């Protein structure tokens with residue numbers, strides 16, 4: 001989704017049309033007749049000629065990157081989160097395929113056996129998040145998080161949920177609000193980790209500049225302190241000490257300013273959501289650990305070659321190789337329980353019960 005940005009002129013034309021304007025594009029320019037309210041909101045005349053980079057002396061209003069018109073339209077577009085519910089055309093997976101994959105599921109410290117399998121449908125979601133990091137500089141971008149039924153995470157859907165990567169238009173579908181909300185349950189946890197990955201470079205470069213400026217500042221003041229009393233004229237030791245103390249205070253104040261300047265403000269919010277209803281095969285398994293056992297459901301969606309990852313009960317991250325905790329058979333991922341041998345401290349058990 002990041003590389004398929006529309007050019008500013010066609011974005012402007014579509015954004016104006018979506019708000020009721022009549023728009024006609026001619027090459028590098030577009031003429032728009034705006035409804036009076038829209039003209040007022042955009043501080044623009046009702047008959048508006050726009051161009052990405054108008055020639056000098058031309059009557060057109062600029063809509064290129066950084067222009068007030070484009071800024072207003074994109075701010076407006078960001079105020080709401082567009083979403084779509086689609087049903088991509090895809091055949092249901094084979095039950096035998098799903099059962100075979102489920103039979104190979106690795107439970108690191110327990111046994112799993114297939115009980116039965118059934119064909120059905122499930123809602124999947126792809127949430128595109130817009131993130132920004134602001135400190136002395138501003139960074140921004142998009143990342144996407146994909147979510148499956150039962151808090152799972154699709155592992156083999158490729159670009160099926162990415163409607164911007166598809167040529168064909170999937171037909172709209174229906175699903176009840178509860179199903180849509182349920183699929184978004186693990187969003188916060190997964191988005192937070194994806195955000196950390198997406199913003200890592202920005203945060204590192206802010207930290208590097210902070211470290212560099214901190215060092216320069218420290219060296220500069222160390223130089224000034226070394227000069228106190230170093231000249232030919234003799235300086236009273238008490239006066240020299242006062243001057244040095246003043247330098248230290250000044251340096252510390254400047255270093256505190258740097259901390260403020262380089263403290264990043266990180267934000268992320270959903271920019272667009274696609275929900276897709278897909279044919280799936282759900283396989284029920286019985287898993288055992290010592291004397292306890294529980295039921296587990298795994299899901300294979302249409303077109304996928306791998307089962308959805310299971311949600312870790314400790315951190316909500318998807319895992320293909322869960323371990324089971326001793327007391328309540330929570331599913332725990334490799335990060336939460338790197339060693340599954342013997343009794344491990346379960347993150348999910350340690351949390352206060354909801």
Ligand SMILES: [Zn+2]
Pocket residue numbers: 312313314315316317332333334335336337
């Ligand atoms: Zn985990």
Ligand SMILES: [Zn+2]
Pocket residue numbers: 325326327328329330346347348349350
């Ligand atoms: Zn547990």
